[in-house]
Amino acid sequence: METDKITREEIHVKFRVAKEKITTDSGKQIEATAPVIISASRSTDIPAFYTKWFFNRLAKGYCVWYNPFNRKPMYVSFRHCKVVVFWTKNPEPILPYLYKLDERGIHYYFQVTLNDYVREGFEPNVPSVEKRIETFCKLSEQIGHERVIWRFDPLVITPDITPRILLNRIWKIGNRLKGYTDKLVFSFVDVKAYRKVQNNLIKETHCFTKENVETAELNEAQRLEIVEGLAKLRDVWKAEGWNLTLATCAEEIDLEDYGIEHNRCIDGELMERVFGEDKELVYYLHTGKLPEPDLFGEIPPIPIERKNLKDKGQRKICGCMVSKDIGMYDTCLHFCVYCYANTSRECVLRNKARHSDNNESLIK
Numbered sequence: 001m002e003t004d005k006i007t008r009e010e011i012h013v014k015f016r017v018a019k020e021k022i023t024t025d026s027g028k029q030i031e032a033t034a035p036v037i038i039s040a041s042r043s044t045d046i047p048a049f050y051t052k053w054f055f056n057r058l059a060k061g062y063c064v065w066y067n068p069f070n071r072k073p074m075y076v077s078f079r080h081c082k083v084v085v086f087w088t089k090n091p092e093p094i095l096p097y098l099y100k101l102d103e104r105g106i107h108y109y110f111q112v113t114l115n116d117y118v119r120e121g122f123e124p125n126v127p128s129v130e131k132r133i134e135t136f137c138k139l140s141e142q143i144g145h146e147r148v149i150w151r152f153d154p155l156v157i158t159p160d161i162t163p164r165i166l167l168n169r170i171w172k173i174g175n176r177l178k179g180y181t182d183k184l185v186f187s188f189v190d191v192k193a194y195r196k197v198q199n200n201l202i203k204e205t206h207c208f209t210k211e212n213v214e215t216a217e218l219n220e221a222q223r224l225e226i227v228e229g230l231a232k233l234r235d236v237w238k239a240e241g242w243n244l245t246l247a248t249c250a251e252e253i254d255l256e257d258y259g260i261e262h263n264r265c266i267d268g269e270l271m272e273r274v275f276g277e278d279k280e281l282v283y284y285l286h287t288g289k290l291p292e293p294d295l296f297g298e299i300p301p302i303p304i305e306r307k308n309l310k311d312k313g314q315r316k317i318c319g320c321m322v323s324k325d326i327g328m329y330d331t332c333l334h335f336c337v338y339c340y341a342n343t344s345r346e347c348v349l350r351n352k353a354r355h356s357d358n359n360e361s362l363i364k
Contacts, residue, residue: 018290022062022077025360032062032075033324036284037083037266041327043341044362047086047094047110049333052357055097058104064361065326073361076326080290082281084108085266085323089126089334092135095142107275109147111185111265112136114177116169120158120207125334133176140180146274149265150174150181153249154189154338155226156216158207163222167229174233178242185263186230187249188223189338191216200337200344216338223253231258250318266320268309285309288322328362331355 022032040046046054057063062077084106086094091110101108114136115122116129126132140148152170157163174184191197192214201208201216208216218226230246237244247263248255255261264270268285275281283291283299288307291299309321330347332339342348354363 018080020077020079022075022079024062024075025060030075032077034077034080035322035324036080036281036290037085037271037321037323038076038078038081039085039266039323039325039327040087041325042087043325043327043329044332045088045090045334046327047088048090049093049331050355050357050362051094051097053355053359053362054094055100056357057360058100060360062360063326065324066328066361068329076324081106082278082284083271083275085111087111087113087265089113089123089336090132090135091139092127095135095139098143105278107271107278107281109143109149109270109274110139111149111151112139113151113153114173115152116173117156120156120161121205122156122338123334123336124204126336129173133173136177137180144274145180146182146270148181149183149185150177151185151249153185154187155218156189156338157218157222158216159212160207163218163225163229166226167233170230171233174237174244178237178240182243183245183247183263184230184234185247185249185265186226187251188218189216190340191338194340196343197338197340200339200342204335204337204345227255227258227260231260234259250315252317262317262319264319264321266311266323268306268321285321331362 018034019031020034022030024030040054044050058078061079062075065074065076066072067074084101086108088110089112091112098108114132117123118129136148152173155166191201198213201213202210234244234246246260248260249263249265272282272285279299279302280291283302286303286306288309293299311318311320311322314320329341330343331351332342333348333352335342335345335348351363
């Protein structure tokens with residue numbers, strides 16, 4: 001992509017998100033985008049590694065996001081923020097700070113990835129499975145099970161991990177999460193499309209060589225075995241009183257016959273169901289704009305029909321509604337070998353050295 005061309009992210013912000021003037025830390029007057037929904041973040045694990053930075057910026061009222069293609073800064077105001085969607089593998093560092101969002105009347109929920117690739121070393125800098133289960137349950141008890149989504153993501157096959165072994169690991173974790181979540185989201189790893197993922201799988205693990213690295217992707221038969229197995233696990237759990245929804249993330253495959261839906265990680269229906277008492281938010285979820293109260297402080301009637309608010313900055317098969325992500329690539333210290341958001345461990349460490357909790361952006 002040429003660096004002087006506008007990106008899809010910039011297009012979707014231009015037409016979907018309000019603008020406002022802000023005063024920066026240095027005293028400059030800058031025009032900022034003011035999203036209603038913030039994603040924190042698809043690109044890095046803010047709760048695990050950058051909690052203090054996030055709440056420092058929340059207190060300041062804005063942060064800076066850099067376009068990964070042309071390095072242009074975008075100022076993001078928190079003034080109109082109604083919801084933050086957190087993505088994490090370790091929410092423990094953020095738990096003591098969540099009350100600050102409650103005090104501001106900002107809603108939030110979590111996408112928590114809880115995999116078991118310990119033997120393979122795919123996620124070298126995450127806590128133990130036991131510790132992550134404990135933290136997942138603690139978060140669920142603190143904010144409610146409907147606001148904590150379990151992700152076993154992505155599904156990866158190795159010469160030693162068969163679909164049956166993978167299903168067994170999901171079964172063991174699931175048995176510990178009964179009642180602590182309502183949904184399990186999964187996806188199949190993409191290896192062939194990402195050369196940096198191939199390089200990391202070869203370089204950082206003992207499982208793959210240049211000759212067999214593409215076999216990390218599940219073939220059609222392996223995918224079918226996983227899907228059928230997950231449906232059976234769900235049915236067993238349902239018989240035990242746990243109604244767990246299964247959903248795929250950004251997968252084209254239609255699994256309706258198995259009762260498996262396409263997920264919306266930034267999910268307007270979930271927000272309306274859980275945060276429905278916030279009428280301004282509900283109005284936005286139906287119209288794409290915040291309401292303007294009349295002289296008596298009353299907001300306009302909420303339309304029954306929903307406007308299509310799909311995030312055009314995401315892939316076509318992504319079901320997410322519009323939001324603004326404030327994370328940055330090459331900053332996540334989990335060092336997961338299948339991650340498309342990190343180029344290499346060395347690149348992440350260089351960027352980490354440029355981070356300060358007092359910066360406007362994650363890295364200068």
